[in-house]
Each structure stands twice: as structure tokens, then as C-alpha cells.
Amino acid sequence: GEKVEQHQSTLSVREGDSAVINCTYTDTASSYFPWYKQEAGKSLHFVIDIRSNVDRKQSQRLTVLLDKKAKRFSLHITATQPEDSAIYFCAASVGDNSKLIWGLGTSLVVNP
């Protein structure tokens, strides 16, 4: 079946540094790639997404890059802050009706 792989289970950075979380996908028809953040003990909330008609999208300190040829997308967080510490999930659309396939999550730790 289709997969989304999130290759880093944990990522530790110093406050102020940049963090990059990488994901790959298998379905060539995937056209929508959202990212979600889950803080400790809480639910998921949407942070940023990208559609396949563009290869870059930025929102404040967050940038998503999409390489359709390599079937790879990544979340870049600049000037990290302790409140960025959380689990980040990537996902990719498959088929129709807004189905998403999820990565396993990357635990980002921002050290003061």
C-alpha cells in the first residue's frame, strides 16, 4: 500500500538554530501535503501545508519544500524556540475524499 515515511524519529536542536524534518511518499498521485504539530498531552493541530502545484510555501518561521520528482517534502523551522518542541507529523493525500496517509512523527526538542 501507499506509504509516507518520516525518517527521523527524534531531532534535537539548540534554541535559535534551524530544524528540518523530512518525509517521503510513494503515491505519485499525491497532491496535498499537510503538517501537524502535537504538543505533549494534547491533540494535533494543523501548522502548514503545500499542494503539488507549487514547490515552496512559507508562513512566518515555517517553510515547506516539495520535490515531486524525488517524492520528498520537508518542513523547515527557522529561529527555533522552546515552544516549537513537539511531535510533528507529515501526511500525504491518497485517492479521493481527502484521505491522508501519515508519517510516524518526529519528536523535535529545542534545547535552551
Added chain:
Amino acid sequence: AQTIHQWPVAEIKAVGSPLSLGCTIKGKSSPNLYWYWQATGGTLQQLFYSITVGQVESVVQLNLSASRPKDDQFILSTEKLLLSHSGFYLCAWSPTGEDSDYTFGSGTRLLVI
């Protein structure tokens, strides 16, 4: 504005007892609805999804069932809980007919003892 409400917030239940978790979405007509399960510190596992009233598709059952009795309501249930049912249950919705982000509820934390 759309709101999603899950209940209860948390439950402690005995093995073998029944369970019913609820999810209500307000302010959105005919949403796609989803149930997810997350083991403690674990990955997201999609359980069920529904695109319309009365229609529920199973992804992974885990001895659970789901129903959509109304357009804005999604219920997750089982007659007999297992220890392995412990975890965090999340309901989510997305608009029908378009690739879009999911909006998650605040979740129900379940401990089976």
C-alpha cells in the same frame, strides 16, 4: 466557525466493559469524519472514516466499531474493552470533495484496567 467537540475527555474503564466515545461537528454540513487512535507516545492509526450519514468504512478495526447516526455526529464503541484499547482517541473532520487539512478534536484519553 466550525467547532469539533469530543466526549468524554478521559475515561478509566475495566477490561470487558463497554465503551462509547462521541464526536460532534458544528457549523459544517456533510463533513468527512475520521477516528484515529494513538498509543501512548506512539503513532497515529486511522480506525474509521465516514463520508456521509450511515456510511462508515473500517481501516483497522481493533475490535471497535463506529457509526454515524447524524450528519454531525460520529460514535466509536465496543461491547468489550481490551487492555490494548488504552490510548488517545482522536476525532477529526475535513471538507467533502477537496484535499484539505483535517481539524482534530481535543481527544479522549482512555485507560483500560
